[in-house]
Each structure stands twice: as structure tokens, then as C-alpha cells.
Amino acid sequence: MQKKSSVEIVTEWDIVAARQLGRNKAKEIGFGTVDQARITTAISELARNIYLYARFGNIHIEWIEEGDKKGIKIIAKDKGPGIEDVRKVLEDGYSTSGGLGAGLPGVKRLMDSMEIQSEINKGTTITITKWLR
Amino acid sequence: MEDLEREYHKILADYVKEQSERTLYIGQNFVRQLIRRNISPEDVVSLHKDAVETIYPAQFDELRLAYDFLIEMMVHYGMAMREHQSLLQKQAEIQMEMNIAANVQKTMLKTPIPSDMTIDIGMLSKPLKNVNGDYVHFIDDKKYISVAVTDVVGKGVPAALCMSMVKFGLESMEEYAHDPEHVLGVLNRIVERNVDDSMFISMFYGCYLREWGLFYYASAGHEPAFLYRAEENKFYDLEAKGMLLGIVPTTKYKRSEVLLEDGDIIVIVTDGVTEFRRDDTVDERQVVASLIHDVKGLPAQSICEYLYSELEEMQEFELKDDFSVVVIKKV
Ligand SMILES: Nc1ncnc2c1ncn2[C@@H]1O[C@H](COP(=O)(O)OP(=O)(O)OP(=O)(O)O)[C@@H](O)[C@H]1O
Ligand SMILES: [Mg+2]
Numbered sequence: 001m002q003k004k005s006s007v008e009i010v011t012e013w014d015i016v017a018a019r020q021l022g023r024n025k026a027k028e029i030g031f032g033t034v035d036q037a038r039i040t041t042a043i044s045e046l047a048r049n050i051y052l053y054a055r056f057g058n059i060h061i062e063w064i065e066e067g068d069k070k071g072i073k074i075i076a077k078d079k080g081p082g083i084e085d086v087r088k089v090l091e092d093g094y095s096t097s098g099g100l101g102a103g104l105p106g107v108k109r110l111m112d113s114m115e116i117q118s119e120i121n122k123g124t125t126i127t128i129t130k131w132l133r
Numbered sequence: 134m135e136d137l138e139r140e141y142h143k144i145l146a147d148y149v150k151e152q153s154e155r156t157l158y159i160g161q162n163f164v165r166q167l168i169r170r171n172i173s174p175e176d177v178v179s180l181h182k183d184a185v186e187t188i189y190p191a192q193f194d195e196l197r198l199a200y201d202f203l204i205e206m207m208v209h210y211g212m213a214m215r216e217h218q219s220l221l222q223k224q225a226e227i228q229m230e231m232n233i234a235a236n237v238q239k240t241m242l243k244t245p246i247p248s249d250m251t252i253d254i255g256m257l258s259k260p261l262k263n264v265n266g267d268y269v270h271f272i273d274d275k276k277y278i279s280v281a282v283t284d285v286v287g288k289g290v291p292a293a294l295c296m297s298m299v300k301f302g303l304e305s306m307e308e309y310a311h312d313p314e315h316v317l318g319v320l321n322r323i324v325e326r327n328v329d330d331s332m333f334i335s336m337f338y339g340c341y342l343r344e345w346g347l348f349y350y351a352s353a354g355h356e357p358a359f360l361y362r363a364e365e366n367k368f369y370d371l372e373a374k375g376m377l378l379g380i381v382p383t384t385k386y387k388r389s390e391v392l393l394e395d396g397d398i399i400v401i402v403t404d405g406v407t408e409f410r411r412d413d414t415v416d417e418r419q420v421v422a423s424l425i426h427d428v429k430g431l432p433a434q435s436i437c438e439y440l441y442s443e444l445e446e447m448q449e450f451e452l453k454d455d456f457s458v459v460v461i462k463k464v
Contacts, residue, residue, distance in 0.1 A: 034179045037205045041212070092216050092223070101212035109215045110208070 006060040007047075009078075015047040018059040022074065025061050029072055030132055038110045039072060039130055045107045046076035046126055054080020054124065064129065071112075071131035079123040086116050137172070142184040149188060171218065173211035178204050231290075235263035238293055242300060246434075247273035252341060253464050254278070255433030257441055258457040266292025267403045267457035270303050272310040279310045279340040282459055284355065284403040286333040286377075292455075295332055298323065313338040313351035317375065317386040321353065324379030334378040337401050339461075341393075346463060348399060349390035353378045356404050359422060361429060363396030368422045371399065393463040398436070400425055401461075405454030409444060420447075433460040 005025070007018040022043040026036045043059060050057035057078030064073045088094055095103025104126075108114040111128040118124040144163055148156045167177060182200040186193045242265065248254050258267050266285040271278065283299050285292035302323050309315045316338055324334055337358060339350035350358070354377035357370040375386045393399070400421075407417045421440065428439045437458050445452060 032179075033182075033201055033204055034175050034208075037175060037201075037208045038211075040205075041208045092220050100209075101214065101216035102209065105219070106212040106216060109219075110212065 004060065004062040006058055009047050009050045009057045009059060012051055015044060015051055018047040019044050021059075022061055022072075025063065026072055029063055029070055031072070031130075035130065035132075039074075042107045042110045042128055042130075043074055043076075045102065045104070046074065046128070049104075050076060050078045050080070054078035056080075057123075069131050071129055073127065073129045076126045076128075077123070078125075082120040082122055082124055083116065083118040084120060086118055090116075134176075137167070137170075138180060138183060141180050142187060145181070145184045146188055173207075173214055175204050175207040175211045178207050231263050234290070234293070235260070238264050238296070241297065242268055244269060244271050245273070247271050247278045249343070251343065251346070251464060252278065253433040253460075253462040254280075255435070255437040255460040255462075256458070257434075257437035259441065259452075259455065261405070261452055261455050262289050264290060264293035265455050266296060267405065267455040268296045268299060269457055269459055270300065272303075272307060274310065276344065277311050277340050277342050279313075279338070280401065280459055280461070281316070281339075282337045282355065282401045282403060282457060284335045284405075284455070284457070286335065287331075288455060291332065295324075295328055295334060298327060299334065299336075311340050313340055313349065313388050314386045317351050317353050317378070318384070321376075321378045321384050321386075322382050325382045328379050332379070335404075336378060337373075339399070339401065341461065346393045347390055348393055348461070349388050351375060351386040351388045353384075353386060356402055356407060358402070359398075359400040359418075359425060360391060361398040361400070361422075361425060362394070363398075363429075364394060368426075370418075395463055396429075397463045398425065398429060398433075399461040400436075400440075401459040403455065403457040405452060405456040406440065406444065406458055408454065409448050409452075433462045436460045436462075 005021060007014055007021055009015065009018065019040050023036055023040045026039045031039060047059050057076065057080065060075040060077065062073050064071045083089055089104050090108065092105050107128060111130045113129050115127045116124070140163060144156060144160050148160070178200065182204070185196065246254050246256050256269050258265060258269050266288050268283040270281040281303055283296070285295045299320065302320050303316070306316055306319060317336060320336065335355040336353045337350065337355040338352070339348055341348045350371060350373060352373035353375045357372040360369040360371050362369065371391065373387065373389050376384045402421070407421055409417060424440055424443050425436060428436050431439065437460050440458055441456060
């Protein structure tokens with residue numbers, strides 16, 4: 001089994017490809033149906049943000065291990081405009097869908113951890129992980 | 134989670150067997166438990182899916198995909214639910230901070246109410262929310278008593294923050310406390326310099342000379358005070374022209390005066406007291422005056438409390454603004 005793989009996000013349909021890849025990986029690692037759905041949804045949100053705000057980017061998915069823990073790590077990377085105020089976008093209610101729970105705070109809650117690195121005009125890298133329980 | 138699975142399986146199996154109302158009631162209690170334990174919708178569907186699989190093993194293969202699809206859809210409801218929970222938590226934190234702020238403010242804005250044999254003073258100031266945008270400040274000197282009634286236009290936290298500034302301004306000018314024009318003039322400049330243009334502060338500043346029974350006052354855009362003349366059994370407005378604080382730095386304030394006779398009453402209010410319009414036909418000041426008249430014989434503090442309880446009731450216990458009243462009664 002391949003430990004790493006990635007999808008370039010160029011068109012909207014690449015979001016679907018990223019979802020598919022994430023779901024397959026999550027299944028291989030051993031996540032149940034519900035967590036597969038959560039992981040896929042998180043990937044979908046990140047890929048959609050790349051498509052909407054950065055135009056192009058890359059979703060990278062890998063299997064991770066730490067001691068006897070197994071998990072999945074997703075890195076969403078783009079060279080887009082960057083996020084001006086990272087703290088703000090992590091506040092509930094900031095996303096344009098406001099109050100529907102979607103957006104980055106929602107992604108954070110679906111996963112075990114999320115890390116955002118962003119620089120204006122340089123790009124954004126968002127890393128999310130979830131451990132198998 | 135495993136205990137929930139077992140329990141749910143049993144409830145569902147019972148229901149499939151006998152469709153009793155009792156089982157549905159047990160189900161309802163089970164859902165309460167799920168909600169209490171923050172189980173999200175996608176987990177509930179998954180719970181159901183597993184139970185159905187055990188109860189109908191033969192037919193299940195055809196249904197599995199439909200359940201998986203529903204789980205996928207429900208993930209979004211789960212996200213909304215978790216956001217809701219996190220917002221509730223945040224709200225509770227803000228609420229707690231507000232309560233602490235309100236206590237800090239209460240301590241900070243406490244002002245002892247002066248009185249002696251010739252003058253009876255009452256005061257009541259109730260914030261609409263937990264922090265107050267009204268402020269009453271007394272200074273009790275051997276020769277005089279001065280009173281400032283302040284209203285920051287606006288409510289809640291911004292108004293309360295402004296209030297602290299007014300308090301410290303008043304306290305730093307205690308040696309001028311007998312001089313309304315001077316106090317208002319200085320405060321006007323402080324406010325003009327320190328507060329942004331969207332905030333307005335009105336103030337009624339009065340001073341009572343004990344020996345003479347003379348009350349003189351000036352006003353910065355504040356609601357006129359009421360004067361009840363006992364001998365004439367009539368109400369007058371204590372009006373004084375003057376601009377709100379903080380608008381024009383060079384504003385000058387002018388004093389007016391009245392000589393108080395025994396039984397005369399001065400009532401200084403903020404507009405939370407007089408603005409309770411239900412329709413345009415009531416003259417609110419008339420209503421307040423007649424309430425004062427009803428209880429003019431009572432002690433000053435009781436008059437304040439009577440006004441509050443009557444006006445609160447008139448507004449169906451939903452006041453629209455901070456509410457402050459000072460009653461000064463010559464006895
Ligand atoms: N990869 C990115 N590059 C630049 N800006 C981004 C990126 N991802 C997010 N943002 C900015 O952060 C904001 C918040 O994103 P988030 O996904 O939380 O909400 P949203 O996309 O506005 O709404 P939705 O709830 O539909 O996802 C976006 O509006 C966008 O301005
Ligand atoms: Mg988004």
C-alpha cells in the first residue's frame with residue numbers, strides 16, 4: 001500500500017478526486033464509516049477553499065504512525081493570496097456560510113488537530129490529522 | 134459508546150416486536166441522554182444502522198448503502214451542532230465576564246447618599262443590562278451637597294467604560310464641586326478629547342447650599358429636572374441650556390438657581406425614566422410628575438422606589454434604558 005499520495009486542485013472536479021482519495025486512504029487505515037465521512041468532509045472543505053480562494057493547490061494525504069497509534073494526515077497547500085487573520089477565520093461564525101458549522105472551525109472539530117500556516121501573497125498550508133481510536 | 138449501542142439495539146428490537154407507546158417513551162429518554170452526551174447526528178445514524186443490521190441480517194445488504202449515504206449527509210448537521218455548542222460555551226464565558234465587570238463597576242461607582250436634618254435625599258440607579266450607562270455622584274461638604282446625574286447615550290459596555298472616565302473626572306475636581314459651570318466645562322473638554330464622536334454624555338449638575346436652602350445647577354444637554362413647589366402644589370421644569378458633553382470643546386455652561394422652601398422636592402432623572410412612550414398621546418413627564426405627586430409625603434428614597442416600580446410596571450417590566458432618579462426633598 002502506498003503511504004503517500006496527492007491530488008492537484010485545478011478544477012472543481014478535483015475536489016471530488018481529493019475526496020475519493022481521502023476516503024480510500026481512511027478506509028485502508030481502518031477508520032469506520034462515520035469517521036471516513038468526517039475525514040472526507042474535512043478534505044472537501046479544504047479543497048474547496050483552495051479552489052475558491054487560491055485557484056490552484058495541492059491536497060496531500062498520508063498514513064501516519066506514532067508508537068502503536070495509526071492515523072491520517074492531510075496537507076492542503078497553495079500559493080494563493082494567504083489568509084490575513086488566521087485567528088479570525090478560526091472563530092465560529094466568521095465563514096461566509098455563518099452559523100452552519102462549516103468552514104475551518106468546523107474542519108478543526110471534525111479532526112483531532114489542525115495547523116494553519118499562511119503568509120500574505122505567498123500562500124497557505126493547512127495540516128489536519130486524525131488518529132484511529 | 135458501546136453501552137449506547139446495546140441500549141439502542143434493545144429499544145429498537147422491543148419496538149419492532151410490539152410497537153408500544155412505552156417503548157417510544159423509553160426511546161425519548163434515550164435521545165435526551167444522547168444529546169446530553171453530545172453524540173452527533175452521524176453517530177446516531179450509525180447506531181441505528183448497526184442495530185438494524187443485527188435485527189434484519191437478511192435484508193441488510195440492500196440497505197447498507199442507503200445508511201452510508203445518510204451518515205455522509207449527517208456529518209454536516211454534526212458540524213452545525215458542534216458549532217452551536219461551542220457558541221453556547223463562548224456565550225457562557227462572556228456572560229461570566231459581564232457579571233464580573235458589573236460587580237467591578239458597582240463597587241467603583243458606589244456613592245454614599247448624603248443627608249441631614251434639613252434635607253432628605255434618595256437615589257436609585259438601575260442598569261438595563263448588567264452594566265450601567267447612568268451614573269450618580271454625590272459630594273457631601275459641610276457647606277453644600279453637590280449631585281451629578283450622568284447619562285451616556287447608548288447602553289451596555291461602551292457606555293459603562295465611558296462612565297469610569299466621568300467618575301474620575303468628577304473626583305479629581307472635588308475642590309470645585311460647588312461650581313457647576315466649572316465642573317461641566319472641564320468634563321466637556323475631557324470627554325471631547327477622550328471619547329469618539331459617536332458617544333454623547335449628558336449631565337445635570339446641581340449644588341445645594343445648606344445654610345441658604347439654595348439650589349443652583351447647570352446642565353449639559355440633560356433632561357430637565359422636576360421641581361415640586363409645595364406651597365403652590367405645582368410642578369416646574371428645572372431647565373438649563375447647555376450642549377451635551379464632548380461636542381464643542383469651547384462650550385460654556387450657565388447656572389440657574391432656585392430657593393427651596395419646606396416641602397419642595399427636586400427630582401433629577403435620566404431619560405430612561407421619562408422615555409417610555411407607548412403612544413404619542415401620553416406626555417411622559419406629566420405621568421412622572423403625577424406619580425411624584427402621589428407620594429410627595431413619603432421619604433425621598435421611597436419616592437425613588439415608587440417611581441421605579443410604577444414605571445417598570447407601566448412598561449410591562451421591560452424597561453428600555455438604564456434608569457436613574459435622584460430625589461431631593463427639603464424638610
Ligand atoms: N486557502 C486559502 N487561501 C486564502 N484564503 C483562504 C483560504 N482558505 C480560507 N481562506 C479565507 O478564510 C475565510 C474562511 O474560510 P472558511 O472555509 O472557514 O469559510 P468560507 O469558505 O468563507 O465559508 P464556508 O463555510 O462555505 O466554507 C474565507 O472566506 C477566505 O477568505
Ligand atoms: Mg470554506
